[in-house]
Amino acid sequence: MTSVSKLLRRSEAAVLAILIVVMIVIGVINPAFWQADNLFNLLRANVVIGIMALSVLTVMISGGIDVSFPAFAVAAMYLTVIAMNAMGYQGVVLPFIGATVIGLLCGLANAFFIHTFRMIPLIVTLGSASVVRGLLLGLVGTSIINIDRMPPSLIAFGSSTAEIGGSKLSLMIFIYLGIAVLMWLFLTRTMAGRAIFAYGDDAESAKRVGFNTRRTVYLVYGLAGALAGFAGLLHASMIWLANPRDFVGYELDVIAAVVLGGASIFGGRGSVFGTILGVFMLTLIKNSLIIMRIDNTWQGVVVGCVIVIATALTAWRDRKALV
Amino acid sequence: MxxxxxxxxxxxxxxxxxxxxxxxxxxxxxxxxxxxxxxxxxxxxxxxxxxxxxxxxxxxxxxxxxxxxxxxxxxxxxxxxxxxxxxxxxxxxxxxxxxxxxxxxxxxxxxxxxxxxxxxxxxxxxxxxxxxxxxxxxxxxxxxxxxxxxxxxxxxxxxxxxxxxxxxxxxxxxxxxxxxxxxxxxxxxxxxxxxxxxxxxxxxxxxxxxxxxxxxxxxxxxxxxxxxxxxxxxxxxxxGHDIGHERHVWTGDASKEPRLSVRGLTVGDTVRGVDLDLHRGEIVGLSGLLGSGRTELAMALFGMEPHSGDIRLDGAPLDLESVQDAVAAGIAYVPEDRLSEGLFMRQPIARNVIASAIGRATRGPFLDHERLNALAEQTVSDMRIATPDIEKHAGQLSGGNQQRVVIGRWLLTNPKVLILNGPTVGVDVGSKAEIHRRIRELAASTGLAVLMISDDVPELIQNCNRILLMHRGEIVDQLDAQSVEEDDIHGRLKGLR
Missing domain, CATH: 3.40.50.300 (P-loop containing nucleotide triphosphate hydrolases)
Incomplete structure (x- = not known):
């Protein structure tokens, strides 16, 4: 097989091709689409969903599924902001470390149940999401922290931009891309990353070959939680408010983006580049629906269709490849 | 040393x-x-x-x-x-x-x-x-x-x-x-x-x-x-004892109307215009290299592959568009891979046995458990399935016994034609002889026509009266199992490249 046809067979190439077509079509319908302001806005909308998608990607490669990350993100964000306000702390690095650690601990709890009791990840993460959201609203508070009470250091950080040709590009994009590069290196170039692929492909064989599967499960869910916690606080810094009921419905969007990016819901397959493209595609579709003034409720229909079609395509591809 | x-x-x-x-x-x-x-x-x-x-x-x-x-x-x-x-x-x-x-x-x-x-x-x-x-x-x-x-x-x-x-x-x-x-x-x-x-x-x-x-x-x-x-x-x-190897002798009349008659059966380009007759009580072997189209042929006869051509059962034309059509007509198929295609591993033997003949164990819309168990018990003893009781899960049986469950299940549907694909793959000698004995018995006593697809040449020789060789979608050779030698078939198979 030549390298070109190999490249074309990769699902990333298909997603990229569709993406380009969609962008051209949208550009024809609405020429304002190609304006730098719009494109930069679009990129900015990728950041939080993208980081969450990378966390879900890791879980999906391991053959699991995670629906608890929105809950972990909201808990990490809200607790950190409340703590900052309570202490009157102004800074950026420590709060982000704090939010990441909160997410990490939640993720490790998932791993504990999944590994110790051999439970199905969907059930564990559904349960932990519900518990975390409930505890947050019941014990910590239900009120939205508005811009007037948000720590100014976070707002300043979240709104830092670079000016390119008169338009402002959010610097948060580089944080997203930086995390993506690290995740790519981790998944493709470290034994721990390859262990996740092997585990997702065939857990029993992974054990026989000599991988420490317990460590892999803890790593996967811990990492997923940590990324979710980080993304949560980043989200609050970018929209200048902390809502303890935020991120409802993100599960579907993010999982849709990851599946769109070619990851297999059966584990063992998926790539960082594909996921980035999937996230971009999803935000592009949602953004276009808004521009076209399509009602919010219909966006759910579109995302649902995207997830079903993309999953059908990957399932078809997987079956074809195996025959 | x-x-x-x-x-x-x-x-x-x-x-x-x-x-x-x-x-x-x-x-x-x-x-x-x-x-x-x-x-x-x-x-x-x-x-x-x-x-x-x-x-x-x-x-x-x-x-x-x-x-x-x-x-x-x-x-x-x-x-x-x-x-x-x-x-x-x-x-x-x-x-x-x-x-x-x-x-x-x-x-x-x-x-x-x-x-x-x-x-x-x-x-x-x-x-x-x-x-x-x-x-x-x-x-x-x-x-x-x-x-x-x-x-x-x-x-x-x-x-x-x-x-x-x-x-x-x-x-x-x-x-x-x-x-x-x-x-x-x-x-x-x-x-x-x-x-x-x-x-x-x-x-x-x-x-x-x-x-x-x-x-x-x-x-x-x-x-x-x-x-x-x-x-x-x-x-x-x-x-611990000798296993008899008498060959299957068919005494039927080849000039009578065949039980199953196939003319010009074509499946995409994997099966190309195959003609095939199975008479009552015949056991016909079918071998060939992997990819010869033999599995596709079997699947088409079982309504699992879209096909063209004329298929008749006891002279009546059949339109086999789905497995239901095939089962209704009296065709049974025991697949190659009993693990993924044939058995419900986590279900009791009784349910596995009755799965294809559920209609025989119902009273109105409800299951008649007494009849179900009676049928299951009967199959277990007919097929000599070694199990203490019919509530044991199919996954707990040995390969040979699992295969008997699959075959026994189809026999409950009283089939006219039985297609076996690799009937004894991964089954040990004793079990194998038992399965063969039962199939030969059925063919002789009930007029069942059997198509036995296998790579196991001795198996074909012992059980079939005719052996067909398939290559690139066509039947290229027909051998009389009474007279053919094992090495002859091996030689012919090697020639098919």
Whole structure:
């Protein structure tokens, strides 16, 4: 097989091709689409969903599924902001470390149940999401922290931009891309990353070959939680408010983006580049629906269709490849 | 003589209620090819697990290079150079060939980072050692079973392997692939590596091995150089008695209207205009290389493949668009892969047996449990399925008994035509003879017409009155099973390339 046809067979190439077509079509319908302001806005909308998608990607490669990350993100964000306000702390690095650690601990709890009791990840993460959201609203508070009470250091950080040709590009994009590069290196170039692929492909064989599967499960869910916690606080810094009921419905969007990016819901397959493209595609579709003034409720229909079609395509591809 | 590479002395392994191995002495010398024979439950799997360190044993000694080893676990076994290739190969289907090959080594080196170049290089070296070429960047899931097996062998030989254990390595291979496997095994042997084979196929045991050890009920019953064995002697040792091999004689009238008549059956380009007649009471064999279209032919007759052509049952034209159509017409199909296509492993035997004939055990819209159980009990005794009760899960039965469940299930539908695809793959000799006996009985007594698809030439010769050979979608040869010799069929199959 030549390298070109190999490249074309990769699902990333298909997603990229569709993406380009969609962008051209949208550009024809609405020429304002190609304006730098719009494109930069679009990129900015990728950041939080993208980081969450990378966390879900890791879980999906391991053959699991995670629906608890929105809950972990909201808990990490809200607790950190409340703590900052309570202490009157102004800074950026420590709060982000704090939010990441909160997410990490939640993720490790998932791993504990999944590994110790051999439970199905969907059930564990559904349960932990519900518990975390409930505890947050019941014990910590239900009120939205508005811009007037948000720590100014976070707002300043979240709104830092670079000016390119008169338009402002959010610097948060580089944080997203930086995390993506690290995740790519981790998944493709470290034994721990390859262990996740092997585990997702065939857990029993992974054990026989000599991988420490317990460590892999803890790593996967811990990492997923940590990324979710980080993304949560980043989200609050970018929209200048902390809502303890935020991120409802993100599960579907993010999982849709990851599946769109070619990851297999059966584990063992998926790539960082594909996921980035999937996230971009999803935000592009949602953004276009808004521009076209399509009602919010219909966006759910579109995302649902995207997830079903993309999953059908990957399932078809997987079956074809195996025959 | 040099010390054996591994030696068991009077090893006994007990499981609750039984002795899986009873005072067994067993040795393997360097660069020796040994075959283990025995029916399911005879103790050969237990022996493999002891040799590979998976099981502990209760009495006896284990010696490596003549020295007793006290604490022999999986790690010690690997350190001693013992590698096992399991039937499922334990490969990673979504990873590339190179990565599958390199993982063990990279893991044992304990490095945190992976260098893709080195991974490729390790993979290339592993394949070069076997002198085979497989695309290193292909994902393993896209390879054929035979290639996957070669990857598994290459991986097992990456470390300093001295003994390679292969569990039923030829089950999923066609004749030509078996030959390639055997030539690889001989190359491995030439490098001084011993190979321990477990197989059900006697012809293969006799061809490849230098020594044969036969187990029965946890005891080593026979052992000796392969030259001293023939199929009858192995069978006798495995089962404890002779198994009769009278051929199936069909006394029907070929000028009568056939039970099943097929004209110009075409399935895409895998089956091309096949004509086929099955008469009442006939058992017709069908063989051919993998990809000859024989499975597609069977699937089309069972309504699972879209097809064109004329199919008649007792003279009446059939339109087989779905499995339901085929079942309603009285056609039954026992698939190749009973694990994924035939059995509900986690369901009781009773439910498995009744699955295709559920209509016989209902009262109005409800299940009639008494009748269901009665039918299940009857099938269990008819098919001589060895089980204490019908509530046991199908997954707990041996391969031979599972196959009897699948066949018994279809017999409950009172079929007119029974299509068997690899009816005794992975089934031990005793069970096999039992299944054959039952099929011949049915054909003779009920006028059932049987199409038996198999790679197992002796099986075809013993059970069929006619044997058809298929190649590239067409039936190219028809042989009279009464007069044909085994080697003749093997020769013709080899000619089909």
């Amino acid at each position: 040099a010390d054996p590479l591994i030696e068991l002395r009077a090893v006994t392994k007990r499981f609750p209620g039984m002795k899986a191995l009873d005072g067994v002495d067993f040795q393997i010398f360097p660069a020796e090819i040994v075959c283990l024979a025995g029916e399911n439950g005879s103790g050969k799997s237990t022996l493999i697990k002891i040799v590979s360190g998976v099981y502990d044993f209760d009495e006896g000694d284990l010696l490596i290079d003549g020295k007793p080893v006290a604490d022999f676990g999986p790690r010690a076994a690997i350190a001693a150079g013992i590698q096992v290739i399991y039937q499922d190969f334990s490969l990673f289907p979504s990873l590339t060939v190179a990565e599958n090959l390199a993982l063990n080594r990279l893991l044992s080196e304990g490095k945190a980072f992976v260098d893709p170049k080195r991974r490729r290089q390790l993979g290339a070296e592993a394949l070069a050692r076997l002198d085979v070429s497989i695309d290193l960047e292909a994902t393993v899931g896209t390879l054929s079973t035979a290639d996957r097996q070669i990857v598994a062998i290459a991986r097992a030989l990456m470390s300093d392997t001295r003994l390679l254990i292969m569990d039923e390595p030829t089950t999923a291979l066609t004749g030509r692939e078996v030959e390639r496997l055997f030539s690889i095994v001989r190359e491995i042997q030439a490098k001084g590596i011993a190979v321990l084979f477990v197989s059900h196929k006697m012809r293969e045991m006799l061809e490849i091995s230098e020594r044969i050890t036969v187990f029965r009920n946890g005891l080593k019953v026979e052992e000796g150089p392969t030259g001293e064995f023939n199929e009858a002697r192995i069978t006798r040792a495995m089962t």
